[in-house]
Amino acid sequence: MEKHEKAVAVALWLGGGSEKEELSFAELYSLAATAGVQVLAGFTQNRSEIDNRYYIGPGKAEEIGDYVRESEIDTVIFDRELSPSQVKNLERIIPAKIIDRSELIMDIFAQRASSREGQLQVELAQLHYQLPKLMGRGRDLSRLAGGIGTRGPGETKLEVDRRRIRQRIHVLEQELKKLEKHRALLRKRRDRRRIFQVALVGYTNSGKSTLLNQLTKAEAYTADILFATLDPLSRRLETEHNTIVFTDTVGFISGLPHHLIAAFKGTLEVVVNADLLVHVVDLSHPDMAMQIEEVNKVLRELGCLEKDQIIAANKIDMLPDLTSQELAGKFRDLPYVPVSALTGLNTDKLLAAVEAHTEPWEIIRVLLPLEIFRNLSSANLGSLLPLEFTNDDRVRVEAELPARIAATLRQYETEK
Ligand SMILES: Nc1nc2c(ncn2[C@@H]2O[C@H](COP(=O)(O)OP(=O)(O)OP(=O)(O)O)[C@@H](O)[C@H]2O)c(=O)[nH]1
Ligand SMILES: [Mg+2]
Numbered sequence: 001m002e003k004h005e006k007a008v009a010v011a012l013w014l015g016g017g018s019e020k021e022e023l024s025f026a027e028l029y030s031l032a033a034t035a036g037v038q039v040l041a042g043f044t045q046n047r048s049e050i051d052n053r054y055y056i057g058p059g060k061a062e063e064i065g066d067y068v069r070e071s072e073i074d075t076v077i078f079d080r081e082l083s084p085s086q087v088k089n090l091e092r093i094i095p096a097k098i099i100d101r102s103e104l105i106m107d108i109f110a111q112r113a114s115s116r117e118g119q120l121q122v123e124l125a126q127l128h129y130q131l132p133k134l135m136g137r138g139r140d141l142s143r144l145a146g147g148i149g150t151r152g153p154g155e156t157k158l159e160v161d162r163r164r165i166r167q168r169i170h171v172l173e174q175e176l177k178k179l180e181k182h183r184a185l186l187r188k189r190r191d192r193r194r195i196f197q198v199a200l201v202g203y204t205n206s207g208k209s210t211l212l213n214q215l216t217k218a219e220a221y222t223a224d225i226l227f228a229t230l231d232p233l234s235r236r237l238e239t240e241h242n243t244i245v246f247t248d249t250v251g252f253i254s255g256l257p258h259h260l261i262a263a264f265k266g267t268l269e270v271v272v273n274a275d276l277l278v279h280v281v282d283l284s285h286p287d288m289a290m291q292i293e294e295v296n297k298v299l300r301e302l303g304c305l306e307k308d309q310i311i312a313a314n315k316i317d318m319l320p321d322l323t324s325q326e327l328a329g330k331f332r333d334l335p336y337v338p339v340s341a342l343t344g345l346n347t348d349k350l351l352a353a354v355e356a357h358t359e360p361w362e363i364i365r366v367l368l369p370l371e372i373f374r375n376l377s378s379a380n381l382g383s384l385l386p387l388e389f390t391n392d393d394r395v396r397v398e399a400e401l402p403a404r405i406a407a408t409l410r411q412y413e414t415e416k
Contacts, residue, residue: 005147006072007037010064011044011079012056023287024254027226028079028101034226035108035148040071055086058093065094074147077104080255084133099149102129102257107148108227109260115231117179117267119153124172125263126152127165187273195236196244196358199271200312201299202280203291204251207314209233211280211341212248215351220248227251232270239351242358247274254294261301272302276357277309278350280341284318288330310353311336317343324378335380349379356381356402363400366412370395381405 009032011025025044032039045060054061055078064076078100082090090098099107106126113119200208209220209229216235221228227250234247247270261268271277279295281288299305311331316322317340327338337353339346361382368376370393377384382401389395396414399406 004038005074007039007075009042009077013046053089061093068096103149110153112230113153118231121263122153125259128259197274198246198276199274200248200278204253206280206282207341208280209248214341252295252298280312284315313338316340359402362403362406365414367414
């Protein structure tokens, strides 16, 4: 980029500036920094509802307009998606380029995409997003002449003419179809060899690439920035019992533009076709619960929320005081393994949990000594439903476990 664009960030707070809203605003700053924009000021406004015409209140818009003129701001970034008419009205008051969170995210993707397929996908998403914004309103196209929100992948600059956008969308879709066909062929070949597929999914910056590297000695790019990974990277791991392929994927983020998910469906096929998802979670993040929720939202959109999932509760090294009770409370009924992808702590346990999924499972009813029951529960290798605690320190359990582990419990079996 020629020079650092100067920007301000704007958030409308309907929840009175809750912790969630503040974290989301902080994330907008990180996104801007990742896009290479300098955010000079942040404006927030508490309101009970969105203003139809300006999104924020007109008075606030005037205030931002004044600041923009004084400080020669190039870009105003809004925390949420604006309607085309809101952009148009805001542009009358604020003499700067107005973009929203989605455009910012897509801009970052455009800068980062390195594979041919990634580039096609991002450009397609951007054009789909832009099209309705150009319809029925005279956005001052000269303002769109450069900088974030207008940069396509590689050297391209985004098209601003509607007819040409439609043509370009058609070309991109055709090319992507060809690439998809090619990938389907590769997949068929892999399926024939019955290799177990694990997809690493999770919020951006949770540590997916670091975990891939730790597990498979891969050399995936990791960095403390958002969207370090855009192109999926697969690595094969030969274990004692199996061959497992792990694939690192693009990170998810709150408000990931729908068009982007749609465009990335091809790449995210690894998630759709995975036998198991390892959901990497950043324990050290103040709003981990929101991040999990957002990842699940995207998984739902991809139609794979029902897939088997193991949570890799990552960055445990940063929380030396966390007790196992506190940890358990965070994940309720989902199987999880606390790990540090960075130091390698417990990644062997995670691998054991993954391996357990590569085998057939079995449901058995057993009467277990309490000690064995506790060990099994803490190993998190399957699901254990305690039915009754007896007076002689044993527990009647219905267990769903990998066949290999179930076999070791045969002696405690109570019925077939
Ligand atoms: N302390 C600590 N830091 C970690 C751990 N795992 C990853 N990190 C750091 O977290 C940052 C993000 O790691 P990545 O592996 O790039 O995260 P990612 O999920 O692949 O991120 P995207 O590709 O951007 O979605 C890096 O600075 C890592 O060094 C961990 O277990 N402990
Ligand atoms: Mg990554």
